[in-house]
Amino acid sequence: MRWLILLFIVVPTAELALLIYSGNTLGLLPTIGIILLTGIGGGYLAKRQGTKAWNEFRLKMTTMETPGTALIDGVCIFFGGIMLLIPGFITDALGLILLFQGPRNLLRPFIISWLAKKMKSGRIVIR
Secondary structure (H helix, E strand, C coil): HHHHHHHHHHHHHHHHHHHHHHHCCCHHHHHHHHHHHHHHHHHHHHHHHHHHHHHHHHHHHHHCCCCCHHHHHHHHHHHHHHHHCCCCCCHHHHHHHHHCHHHHHHHHHHHHHHHHHHHHHHCCCCH
């Protein structure tokens, strides 16, 4: 419940404050340009990385391997792309972190341990 408050109140407020500060510091047009550039560039990167993750997922499935890392990468890329399409600097930074392979490699063990805890407690059931 607390993360919903963070997601819907604190993050948009911080984004708005940062956009106002950027508009006052850089000016209106550069701020809008940065927002548009990250949206368009993020969409391109998300499509490219998503296609790569999808191909890896299909390859793992055809060779009868467990597609765990490919699946986690695909979900991270999906959420990273969504974050880049949302206007704001904080969401753009989080989206870029999720799109690149290096940071995803650092985040993957935390995601796996979080999923393992949820599965052990019975909150996530795989059939």
